[in-house]
Amino acid sequence: MMTREAxxxxxxxxxxxxxxIVSAERPFNSTLRDGEIHYYDxxxxxxxxxxxxxxxxxNNEVIASGYARIKKTENNYSDFDQYAYLGFMYVKPEHRGKGVNKLLLDELIRWARTKGISEVRLDVYAQNESAVKAYEKAGFESLLITMRMKT
Known part of the structure; x- marks a missing residue:
């Protein structure tokens, strides 16, 4: 197994x-419109x-992906000006449970550190228990839960 830049x-x-990713998230988000959706450029x-x-x-097959993007803090009260936002974390189903996601996380966090970034964040659906547990195992902790209501 090898990780490289896309x-x-x-x-x-x-x-x-x-x-x-969209298919996996549909059960957790009733606000997603039908059809093909593109989250990322x-x-x-x-x-x-x-x-x-x-x-x-x-074996020369791409089996997983993830990204880190440096973002500016949108407030003036955090103790950091920039952070690395992680997203696009995907592992083909037949390769899950083999530590592939952790390998990607480690490389993305290492890259963020080389950029002088000490804060790393990501979003995960609270109901996605397996993903929450995987991120907690990697050292992440829950910070905020977004609530919603349809009127």
């Missing part, structure tokens, strides 16, 4: 992964100096 040649499989993320898109390969 390239434009990976876009086709990355777009498939994006739809896999993957080409921009691949090309940006302020982000890193990684893929994991096994």
């Amino acid at each position: 390239t434009e040649q990976d876009l086709e499989v990355l777009l498939e992964f994006e739809q896999g 993957l080409l921009q993320l691949i090309q940006s100096e302020d982000s890193l898109v990684l893929v994991t390969e096994e």
Whole structure:
């Protein structure tokens, strides 16, 4: 298993992964519209100096993805000015439970540290218990729960 930077040649499989993420999140989010949804501008993320898109390969097959993007803090009361936001975390179903996500997390966090970033954040649906447990095991802690209501 090997992790590397994603390239434009990976876009086709990355777009498939994006739809896999959307499918996995639909049960947790009733506000998602029907049909194909695109959360990310993957080409921009691949090309940006302020982000890193990684893929994991096994036997020359891309099996997982994730990104880190440097974002500016939107308030003036945090003890940091920038943070790394992690997203696009996807592992093909047949490769889950093998530590692939942890491998990606470690590499993305390492990249953030090289950029002088000490705060790392991500979003996960509270009802996605397996993902919450995986991120807690990796050292993340819950900070805020977003509440919603349809009127």
